[in-house]
Amino acid sequence: MMNLVMAQQHTVVIGAGPAGLTAAYELTRRDASVEVVESDDVVGGISRTVERDGWRFDIGGHRFFTKVPQVAALWHEILAAEDFLLRPRMSRIHYRGRLFDYPLKAGNALRNLGVVEATRCVGSYLWSRLRPPADQSHFEGWVSARFGARLYRMFFKTYTEKVWGIPATELQADWAAQRIKNLSLAGAVRNALLPSRDRTAITSLIEEFEYPKYGPGMMWERCAELVTRAGGRVTLNAPAQTVHRAGGRAVAVTVTDATGTRRIAADHVVSSMPISALVRAMDPPAPEPVRAAADALRYRDFLTVALVVPSTAGFPDNWIYVHTPGVRVGRIQNFGSWSPYLVRDGFTCLGLEYFVNVGDELWSADDDALVALGTAELARLGLVDPEAVSAGYVVRMPKAYPVYDEGYEQAVETIRRWLAEAVPNVYPVGRNGMHRYNNQDHSMLTAMLTVSNILDGTAHDVWTVNVEESYHEESGHEQTGAGQHGTGRAAPVLPHRAAA
Numbered sequence: 001m002m003n004l005v006m007a008q009q010h011t012v013v014i015g016a017g018p019a020g021l022t023a024a025y026e027l028t029r030r031d032a033s034v035e036v037v038e039s040d041d042v043v044g045g046i047s048r049t050v051e052r053d054g055w056r057f058d059i060g061g062h063r064f065f066t067k068v069p070q071v072a073a074l075w076h077e078i079l080a081a082e083d084f085l086l087r088p089r090m091s092r093i094h095y096r097g098r099l100f101d102y103p104l105k106a107g108n109a110l111r112n113l114g115v116v117e118a119t120r121c122v123g124s125y126l127w128s129r130l131r132p133p134a135d136q137s138h139f140e141g142w143v144s145a146r147f148g149a150r151l152y153r154m155f156f157k158t159y160t161e162k163v164w165g166i167p168a169t170e171l172q173a174d175w176a177a178q179r180i181k182n183l184s185l186a187g188a189v190r191n192a193l194l195p196s197r198d199r200t201a202i203t204s205l206i207e208e209f210e211y212p213k214y215g216p217g218m219m220w221e222r223c224a225e226l227v228t229r230a231g232g233r234v235t236l237n238a239p240a241q242t243v244h245r246a247g248g249r250a251v252a253v254t255v256t257d258a259t260g261t262r263r264i265a266a267d268h269v270v271s272s273m274p275i276s277a278l279v280r281a282m283d284p285p286a287p288e289p290v291r292a293a294a295d296a297l298r299y300r301d302f303l304t305v306a307l308v309v310p311s312t313a314g315f316p317d318n319w320i321y322v323h324t325p326g327v328r329v330g331r332i333q334n335f336g337s338w339s340p341y342l343v344r345d346g347f348t349c350l351g352l353e354y355f356v357n358v359g360d361e362l363w364s365a366d367d368d369a370l371v372a373l374g375t376a377e378l379a380r381l382g383l384v385d386p387e388a389v390s391a392g393y394v395v396r397m398p399k400a401y402p403v404y405d406e407g408y409e410q411a412v413e414t415i416r417r418w419l420a421e422a423v424p425n426v427y428p429v430g431r432n433g434m435h436r437y438n439n440q441d442h443s444m445l446t447a448m449l450t451v452s453n454i455l456d457g458t459a460h461d462v463w464t465v466n467v468e469e470s471y472h473e474e475s476g477h478e479q480t481g482a483g484q485h486g487t488g489r490a491a492p493v494l495p496h497r498a499a500a
């Protein structure tokens with residue numbers, strides 16, 4: 001009877017990324033009525049695959065690896081086995097013309113640094129043990145205390161500041177404690193010299209992963225097809241403008257699409273749009289303190305400059321972290337190392353990633369200028385001769401990463417509490433939908449549990465996903481210590497800055 005009743009109700013899903021499409025797929029699989037509305041012209045969110053002139057680009061690099069069995073099963077339910085490739089994992093750090101293995105291998109590091117510099121690094125480390133930084137409340141002090149100031153400047157400072165756009169002294173130490181917890185210089189060297197030891201005692205990395213042969217967007221394009229085939233509706237270029245509420249519930253969503261403005265009656269709303277935008281869309285409006293909390297939330301944006309080069313100009317890594325000062329690129333993907341189906345015979349495509357804010361100099365630059373910048377920076381890094389670049393493309397991705405201001409937790413909690421009281425049939429899911437640094441699989445899990453809550457009347461707390469269990473690129477051992485939980489990919493808490 002419960003399923004029959006729920007099948008007669010209608011759910012509007014806002015956003016066609018992994019969370020939104022997972023929710024829609026789970027609903028249609030159980031014969032529930034659903035429409036997905038997406039503001040963009042493609043599905044997949046940040047997990048999309050962009051195609052330009054036959055070249056395919058992954059936005060940020062998406063390894064299909066999970067310790068959540070339900071998610072792994074769903075991936076393989078959506079795509080056939082032959083659609084997945086098993087890919088080796090390889091990434092390195094570029095620093096001043098040298099490529100350092102990641103994670104650290106002592107022999108490689110010693111050869112790249114040289115005896116003199118390696119000795120200085122050891123001396124800096126020993127000094128940090130004798131006279132640790134007085135202030136370890138921020139990222140710089142915390143890392144310097146555990147690796148020495150010299151290694152910190154080489155392998156931590158530059159990349160971290162590129163990603164978050166502020167000095168490392170303004171990043172709180174609790175991120176470092178999660179991101180590189182259980183790792184010390186002595187432990188890393190010991191682990192590198194004795195590979196037969198239990199490598200899971202520190203944050204070890206997976207050796208291989210699955211990957212859809214035409215990129216992650218293949219997964220979500222197929223998922224959207226299955227939702228439509230099962231009777232659901234997926235509407236692109238249809239931003240949600242208003243979430244109408246009455247009688248203590250959401251009752252409809254107004255969208256603007258190719259047909260004009262239309263109002264969709266809703267018994268339930270699953271939202272993966274930025275939670276701040278969800279609050280602003282409410283009609284009647286949310287109370288002023290809730291709107292103020294929404295206005296306090298910020299995002300970090302992202303753009304990729306994709307450059308076509310001969311395959312001989314590529315590298316075997318999935319990506320290279322750029323710690324070299326003097327260039328603005330933060331990471332470089334080699335899409336040919338992800339899948340040969342993304343590129344063409346004899347060529348590969350290198351994706352240069354820049355961490356930006358909407359409206360800043362890089363975001364606003366025209367595509368030709370960005371292609372020229374990327375080409376020049378590849379040359380400056382000694383990776384590719386500018387003459388080898390035959391084509392270039394630019395892809396911009398707003399709101400790629402939720403920013404964690406000092407006080408963001410209170411803002412999210414204010415919004416979360418108000419939504420639960422004022423519109424209990426509105427369900428935030430996913431990364432931006434919850435303002436949480438969820439990976440793709442955790443975003444999917446929040447959607448799966450939400451559908452169970454809608455259809456089965458369960459009371460899963462999706463806000464505990466990615467909090468209560470240790471996870472990610474560790475193999476089998478639970479992380480412990482100081483109450484720390486999460487994925488090992490937590491984002492830093494940033495100091496709050498007043499809006500301009």
